[in-house]
Amino acid sequence: MSSTSGSLFDLSGSTALVTGAGRGIGRAMSVALSEAGARVLATDVDAAAAADTQRLLGSGDELRAQPLDVTDPDSIAVAMDYLVAQTGRLDILVNNAGINLGNDTPAEQLDPEIWRRVLDVNLTGPFLCAQQAARHMIAARSGKIINVASAAAVIIPRLNERFLTSYSTSKAGVVMLTRVLALQWAAYGITVNAISPTYTDTDLIQRDELRMRQMVSSSPFERLGQTADLTGALIYLAAPASDFTTGLNLLVDGGFSL
Numbered sequence: 001m002s003s004t005s006g007s008l009f010d011l012s013g014s015t016a017l018v019t020g021a022g023r024g025i026g027r028a029m030s031v032a033l034s035e036a037g038a039r040v041l042a043t044d045v046d047a048a049a050a051a052d053t054q055r056l057l058g059s060g061d062e063l064r065a066q067p068l069d070v071t072d073p074d075s076i077a078v079a080m081d082y083l084v085a086q087t088g089r090l091d092i093l094v095n096n097a098g099i100n101l102g103n104d105t106p107a108e109q110l111d112p113e114i115w116r117r118v119l120d121v122n123l124t125g126p127f128l129c130a131q132q133a134a135r136h137m138i139a140a141r142s143g144k145i146i147n148v149a150s151a152a153a154v155i156i157p158r159l160n161e162r163f164l165t166s167y168s169t170s171k172a173g174v175v176m177l178t179r180v181l182a183l184q185w186a187a188y189g190i191t192v193n194a195i196s197p198t199y200t201d202t203d204l205i206q207r208d209e210l211r212m213r214q215m216v217s218s219s220p221f222e223r224l225g226q227t228a229d230l231t232g233a234l235i236y237l238a239a240p241a242s243d244f245t246t247g248l249n250l251l252v253d254g255g256f257s258l
């Protein structure tokens, strides 16, 4: 790699806050950003899990993991203010936290409380975090916001999980939120993009034998996604290489949505 292409993907000197960093995709993304040179703050509603992730990072001694519930504006503000107080900046926000509930229930039987909870965490959460990150990014006239959406935002999975009513709707909302914010904040040098994984090998997916078989056979590559499959897209969207890319939903789904 030439030194020019190297600096396009270099995150040295930047800072990142990752939500839902305590396990799964959020943990893997925190480690990847750290390995690319960013100082990363791991946050999660599960404070102990976030602390476990923080210990894996280059910034593990410098920064203390913060409890952050994406539905709670006060906890978002405290964590972001902490990162800015410690480092002087917030360059990258990864809106990763998400939940998947009620996906065995037909829409006509879905408890409205489950619908509200999924929309609250998966859609309102990224909005609240982006809104508060923008306070810092607009002042700095730069920033990278990366929303973790899902292939389920653009295709309705037709396994026996055909009832992803609230989840799919929330993730489609994330894709449009990405576009709306991208358009508004380009003037401040902020890019807003989404990454959409397919079924990925984390605690989120249901692992009974039939589902596993269906998930694998619905992938053109005949395997689940691994968290490492997302690293290239993540670093691209966090780094100077993507400075002229905004509003994109980057499907890293192994062709699942084709």
Ligand SMILES: NC(=O)c1ccc[n+]([C@@H]2O[C@H](COP(=O)([O-])OP(=O)(O)OC[C@H]3O[C@@H](n4cnc5c(N)ncnc54)[C@H](O)[C@@H]3O)[C@@H](O)[C@H]2O)c1
Pocket (backbone or CB within 6 Å): 019, 020, 021, 022, 023, 024, 025, 026, 043, 044, 045, 046, 049, 068, 069, 070, 071, 096, 097, 098, 099, 121, 148, 149, 150, 151, 196, 197, 198, 199, 200, 201, 202, 203, 204, 205
């Ligand atoms: N695993 C998949 O198959 C898959 C596929 C497509 C998209 N995604 C998306 O990727 C993201 C990460 O999923 P994952 O598979 O790593 O899930 P996971 O369940 O392994 O981890 C999710 C993390 O989010 C945290 N979290 C939950 N609610 C929160 C809240 N209110 N505030 C802050 N943190 C909260 C959890 O404590 C957990 O640490 C989610 O947005 C998910 O929808 C996952």
